[in-house]
Amino acid sequence: MVGCGITGEKFEPKITAMTVDDTSLRNRREILTYGGALGVAGLAGCIGTTDESEGSEDAYTIGMIDSRSGSLADFGERNQKAKEIALADVNEIGVKDKDLEILVEDSEGDIQQGVSAAQKLVNQDGVPFIIGAVGSGVSMAIYESVIQGTDTVQLSQNSTGLGLTDFPGLLRMSPSGRTQSIALADIISEDGYDEVAVTYINDDFGESLYDAFAEAYDGEVVYESAHDGEKSSYSSLVSQMDGSGADAWLCITYQTEFATMVTNMYEGGYEAQLYGADSNRGDSVLEGTPEGSMDGMKVVEPAAPEEQDNYKAFAAAFEDEHGEAPTAWSAFAYDCVITAALSIQAADEFTGAALQETVRDVTRPEGEAVFTYEEAHSILSDGGSPSDIDYQGVSGPIDFDENGDPRGSLKVIEVQDHAYVSIGSRQS
Incomplete structure (x- = not known):
């Protein structure tokens, strides 16, 4: 491959000392x-x-x-x-x-x-x-x-x-996660919650899904806060969510972070109806949280056509x-x-x-x-x-559109007896 630069030598950029905690x-x-x-x-x-x-x-x-x-x-x-x-x-x-x-x-x-x-x-x-x-x-x-x-x-x-x-x-x-955000807004409203506390990971994924959710939700977001990833504890965050008075909590984050949050909730004795995006779900979450600590939680994620040959x-x-x-x-x-x-x-x-x-x-x-x-x-x-x-x-x-996005459908997952169970589907 031809290199870049005036001398014709291959350009080798140096990576500055930064971390994702920034x-x-x-x-x-x-x-x-x-x-x-x-x-x-x-x-x-x-x-x-x-x-x-x-x-x-x-x-x-x-x-x-x-x-x-x-x-x-x-x-x-x-x-x-x-x-x-x-x-x-x-x-x-x-x-x-x-x-x-x-x-x-x-x-x-x-x-x-x-x-x-x-x-x-x-x-x-x-x-x-x-x-x-x-x-x-x-x-x-x-x-x-x-x-x-x-x-x-x-x-x-x-x-x-x-x-x-x-x-x-x-x-x-x-x-696109926009479809998940809209579905979550609808499900939380359908479940009878007109107030919700929300936390989201401090990156484009979290910010964009939260913005779409807030736009679609008919109720009131009484608490919202971004959180950084890879923290050893989110005790202060879950305490603030509990203090908001909302009975429904939406967590838009990743598996490691969510497992820590759930453990902190359980240890603090906090009880709330939990909701989450696709990135919350995973075997590592089940393995890393106390038995029964998430039962009743609902997650929306993309679905595959399971009846297709x-x-x-x-x-x-x-x-x-x-x-x-x-x-x-x-x-x-x-x-x-x-x-x-x-x-x-x-x-x-x-x-x-x-x-x-x-x-x-x-x-x-x-x-x-x-x-x-x-x-x-x-x-x-x-x-x-x-x-x-x-x-x-x-x-x-698939059918990529002009923005490079595909078609898709969604399914709703509920945690029952500390296991993930599909309870329905929604069209995107």
Whole structure:
């Protein structure tokens, strides 16, 4: 890959000593400033525009940035399991007589680490397509600091923050969190609560979902407060929420933080009807909280079409391989891999510019509905064009709109006997 700079040497930005505890990194309005501090603003204009490599001799190589560790590791673990199933489905057939290979980097759920991972994949490894990331703030930081201004395709597997809609070049497989916020507002009102106390994680995901909720809620938000992540205790916060007098509490945060909050609530003897967004739910939350401490809580999250044949096949393969059922998040990760493979199969060459032309078309509703990689590959390998197929994912119809957002549906989860139980669905 051609380097950048007057001397022609490859530019190697130095990362300043910052941590995600710095609230400026949690706020989308500061991401561009942060990107400047990394020195990648100048880098972005020349990454991914000259590399026309066909990948390795035996494989096409793309990248994936996932939360292998940190507060979103539950998502990352499921994503990796789904990725392996998708790769097996793709490589059983091949992509233009090659395999698909995915280089995975860990974002740790951290903006700084996510940007560093993207720099490595794009600048050093030269991948033209990146799947990533999980956290919305991380996805946007990657796009604004590394991807924007290049031909590299970025497709997030799990980001639901409303801010992604402002960047049409940043695609995502999971639907916008706005639909969750509206559904939560409706459910809390339907449950008879005309007052609510709200806390939200101090980043774009939390801020944007709270803003959408406050706009949609018919009742009164009697308490609202942003909180920082990765704190050892939120006792003061839950005490203030209890002091608001609201019987309904909405927590928009991540799994690690929420487990700490619930434990603090339980230890303090506070009782409230709890509600949450998709990021609250996870096995680590159940494992990290006292038995019965969340019973009755309701969570709204994206839903997969569980009665659809391709989802059933995916779920069966997932359970056979991993001994557990997949989630909608697993399905999103699977569909990211399949969409990437179809984009490569349909493109004239293995470059970011060519993949930009095909990644949306292979899922558009104008084409023939296909439900597996094999069906789609058959049409493309027989001379079909990207617009001849409409891949219907195991997560449901994709159909990226002009903002890079997909379609989607929601389900409502309730905690019963310290376990998650689906109690209904809602259309987004």
